[in-house]
Amino acid sequence: MSLLSSVSWKGWDSMLRYILRRFLISLATVWMIATICFFLIRMLPGNPFIVANPLDMTNAERLMDYYGLSDPLWQQYVRFLGNLVHLDFGYSLAHPGRSVNDVIIQYFPVTAQLAVQAILFGIPTGILLGILSAYRRGSGLDYGTQMLTILTTAIPSYVLAALLQLLFSVQLHWFPASGWKNFSYTILPTICLSLGLIAGYCRFMRTLMLEVGQQDYLRTAKAKGLSNIRIIVFHQIRNAILPLVTNLGLEIAGLLMGSYVIEKIFSVPGLGKYFVTSINELDYTMALGLVVFQAVVVVAANFLVDLLYGIVDPRVKVA
Amino acid sequence: MDTRELDFTPVPESSRDADQIVRPSTRYWPEVWKRLFRNRLAVFCLILIAVIAVLAIVAPILSPYAYDEADLMASNLAPCREHPFGTDKTGRDMWTRVWVGARASLLIGFLGALAPFLLGTVIGATSGWCGGWVDMVIMRICDIMLCIPSMIYLILLLIVMGGSVQSMVLAMALSGWMGSARGFRGRVMQFKNREFTLAARLQGASGARIVFRHILPNILGNIAVGLSSAVPGAIFMEAGMSYIGLGVTPPRTSLGQLSTEGINFFMLPSKFHLFLFPALVISLMIFAFFMFGNCLRDALDPRLRDEEYNARRLRSLRRALRRGKKVQA
Amino acid sequence: MLKRMLSCILCLCLVFGCTSLSAAAENDTLNILISAEPVTLNTLESKSNLDTYVFYLTSALLYRSIGLEVIPELCDTMTVSEDGTTYTYTIKDARYSDGTPIVADDFVYFMIKNYLTGDNAWMFVGGEDTINGSLDTCEGIYALDDKTFVVTLAAPNVTFNGKLEIYPVNRAFVEAKGAAYGGTPADLQYSGPYILDDWTIGTSLTLHKNPDYIYADTYFPVRNVGLYYSADISSRYSMWQNDEVDVMVNVPNELVELLGEENCNKYTAGNVVGIEFNTTGFTYTEGDGFQSRGEDVTALLKNRNFRMALCYAVDREALVDSISPSETAFNRYVDPNIPYGESTYVDSFPMENVIPLTGDADKARECLQKALEELGYASVSELPKLSYLCFETDVQKMFAVTMVSLWKSILGLENIEINMQPIQSAIMSMVFMNYDLYTQQLTLNPDNMLELLSYWETTGGVSDAAGFQASGVPSFMASIHANADYDALVESMYANFDEASRYADAAKAEQMLYDDFVFFPLYAGGGFEIVKPYVEGWVNPYLENGYGIANTTVAAH
């Protein structure tokens, strides 16, 4: 269904105006987030330059001055905003010579790849299972998926990861246990990430299918003499999937932030891990850079999903 | 033409009640409870939760050992009579530790599920009820909060306040209210213009009163379900935090912490108990809450369950009928 | 739509599948599972010993092996003037991997930028000026020509001998790179045996042999080195079992038993960990300077019997053994690895009236009783609260928690509270004396115990709040130990070039510390490492400043 012919769009101009407005709001949002995080992170106690040796105090103080961290906070904030406008996040404090931009450019793709793989594998599988178990309620498959959901809910991910490693690396020697070189390294983390997705979306889709299943228009479709498959595919699934779309935005955003636990266990060079480490190291610039970047990603994702939703669901009026 | 003996004497109105055959009209909640307690699984889960809760409260008090009492001479004992769950590497009694941990996890589970919800409800209600710019502002804040990785507040709070149950709960409340706020706002919006709300309004009831006396009951069911399924989430959050090293600080402990420490031993028969018992208890806990949530949902909305419940039996029944048998339902 | 998604997955699988196939297995590679990543490749900023592996990438002037004999690497000759203040070095012909020749100025630049710090500047002529003015030249350190440079000391100093890990850093290159220096493999010049191909932060470093390295033909037979990092213990186990690595250094305690203690070899790393008591009696805050921590607290901490009671109460052997078998319970104030003649200093000079490592509960109670009498307390319940500061690392947490619980059960002390903090903030509180007890970790050069002993010197002869308030000494220089004789003895050792008598003095000094019992030694840091049978001639790089694999070979497997 093309964008123009859909009745809910009152022509291009209103849409463009809408997009523009949303864009400005998004910018404001990013700025707010950046500000909040700036002050939040500065509230963390400690001095980023202290390494385990207390005799380095002079050095630490020298560096504090050198990086202008002894200036009043507002000055630093202004400087930070200035750099932000130029999209320059500066250099890491804890790791001399490491540029925040480089880290993002180099490792966001990793997080993204993992997220995309997990989504491409997890969500369709989940939806499919959900549909099947809704269609065959009370069948073995239905109970199977329910079991899966319970298992994935009742076992912490680090336990799950360890089990996967022991099975696939230690016992079967199929995939490497940890690291990041080629595709074979991505398999275990992907499985680990997507199991949760599968379970969640399976449940979600199942309930949605059952809800839609109660609707009158399915009866109408049946009265037209359509085959069950056609009814399910063209009427039931189609209406059931819509609510998933809104959910998708946050889901993707969440995954793009990277999962600390998974990344730590499989030592995946992902942003989620760097973010936590940088906060633990009080690496202000790195932490801030990552937060702001992730904020941008999330905001963008939501923005796109809203547009997408406006397109796929005619009932939603845009603007 | 039948020849049965029939009595055609009229029966006076008074002697029969026109409604006598009508089923007694049933009220909502009693029905729900009836359905709930008819469901074996639900009862089992309730009992499980109760047992764990009771043990968590009582076991540490009865146990002869303190949960943080180290005894280097009795380190790494396998489960035995005086140490039912064995001891850890500094000889602390695992039985006591597990139940003290369960205490923390349960607290965090309950409060961690409740706190964000309450916060969210209040905010969502205000936003939904007031509408206009208030709504706009609150929803913007909501969006912004959703974009900030909750890791920041968590770490900050846990460093500033020290890793304790309170700080965990506070952190969860601060990082988790957005979802329920949005949901509740939607509900309020939806109910705002319903007849009964208007009626209440006409009787001059205040906004807050209407929201909490008239609207809340209407969605109590979903809330109950939401809460009971949020508990495992909260418990897990704590476990994850402990994995990162931000959980409750030692010597205080939680199941998350214990199982995280234990996970490294689960290949090691001699220390397997360090992993087994905490993991078992936490999994049982999560399972119980999760399943109970499901049962509650079914109890609140029996239609789906009825179908599932009968699907199998009815298929066979219909088949039999096709074969032209006489079937008793 | 499902179909499209599925096909996408298929494509992905194919694409990556091919790439994974193309990545062929290289032989003659040594894969090491390291427990901590280098902080930075920036040789000028690199401070912590986590950067051990950076030494694979750069060669030194001279360095000392475990046996402490000086091994010249780039150094050709070293001459010391009669008065022992002027050192003149000439260097060999060598190049960086990018072809730039290594010149004397590179060493000078390194010494000024990295080696000269606030706490050792006094040693060199003009050192203080350089630091205070943060110049990049120093009066006492300069190059004569491309092949020769000179270091002039303010006074003859035995400790300088030791500080020989000086690395060439090209001034021009650093200035060209600016802040980016040492950020990525491309931002570094390689003078060492290996060149860094790739550093995937938090995951792995891959190195290949540097053909221009001066000893390329004789040493470092291994062609490629892979350094893998994993923060997760069970992952490390899986990696080892899955033959993804050939060597695992710092085997986590949890895995030692799993891998079999007999298969792992244990080493002591040369840092001493113990409990420090804040006997200075004050706290320092940025705003309002020095403040007293309270008379009663200070009195209690200053009381030797109390300190000894705490020590007697703990069975250190059992404690260390149960919490962290990779460490060794230890009863001294200096590095266990310092060699002396045939054996080590520690064995040659035993201490007198030591507190047994196994502890002694009765003695402990006895000491505590004495302490109470001296301080005039009727029972332990009256004692003031003490805060025990410790890092939020698994092992340290464990030690702190356990000891507090032991003190509780054996001495009935309820007044010690643990104050757990992440490393940075913990050190801040330590530096500002915001603690009563603190788990101190003393890292040192194996060949120079003075560095450690000087840690206990009284700064500016003052050791109380008032004194410090008067003399503007920064708080972190505050000494927790004040003993004039000790100060004198240590001072004299700096000029004493006769090793035998110097070590004897060291033993005296250490005995003094021991008698004052300023510090409650817990263990000497160490670790396990495990090596696959087909790896020959492995030496732990930590002990050899990264030269551990100089003679390591990997047999076919």
Place this chain on the structure above:
Amino acid sequence: MSERLLTVKDLRVSFMTASGEVQAVRGVDFTLDRGETLAIVGESGCGKSVTIQTVMRLNPEPPALIRGGSILYENGSVKAEITRLSDREMRAYRGKAFSMIFQDAMTSLNPTTRVGRQIVEGILHHENVSRAEAKARAIQLLGKTGLPSPESVYGCYPHTLSGGQRQRAMIALALASNPSILFADEPTTALDVTIQAQILSLMSDIQKENHMAMIFITHNLGVVAKMADRVAVMYAGQIVESGTLRDIFYTPRHPYTWGLLGSIPSLRMDLGTRLSSIPGTPPDLFAPPRGCAFAARCPYCMQACLSEDPGFYQVDAGHRARCWLLDRRCPREVEAPVGRDRTVRKAEREAE
């Protein structure tokens, strides 16, 4: 000689729920000829909808379950026992033989699919025509239902149409592959009166034009009077009285029918007469009463009514009722309190 299309005999339908079996339809029989309109009247929950949905086998099985009876559909050569058909076989009949107009077009049209597409779907499924033809047909149908600009409506989503338009679209959809029997399940209840009239006349026009048979479900007797040839009154899952429009309106014989008729105002009614209503509530179909289902509420109840279920009594050709009052042995002579004859007689009496 009228042509018989549908013969329903002793149809029994139950719903299986966890709390027991609900006997929604308990032995219903009626017939339907080509071109005629049968109206089924009754309170809500009396099993009207279930009955016709069973004829189309629309209600999900389970929980619905046909416990007995037969539904015979014959149309020229085609002859089918609907109750015995499998779902797959049934598809051929849905939409083609029968189709249905539902009460609430808003919920009965798929909100996320364009109206046109929903119609075309049906056409394409039953006859093999090209999309283009199907589209042309759909637009033509929409036009037929009196929608102003069929082309634009074709591309609309249901939520953008008004209630009346939606119902018209619904009709077009029902007529897509001109069925021989059209079921209308309270097609006008959701609409306001003026629109109702239009829709009704539209339906009867279309019926005449396509010469369809129609079963019309409603509880609005006015509508019945306007549309129906024959009427069946249902109560508690049973037909209690059936006959021609005249029979039911002029000479009703069942107390329940009297009740229904009494509850509608009529112009001839002299001022001051209160509208009668039927006291009490219909019986619980979990456990239907042993005797006459209406007995409990019937003002003329007798002992027999409570103990025995009266069979049908043939009043005259094509007019039957289930009531003991009609039994030859019954001593009481009860005069219908409502109905045309009575009012006429009343008028004459006053004239004297």
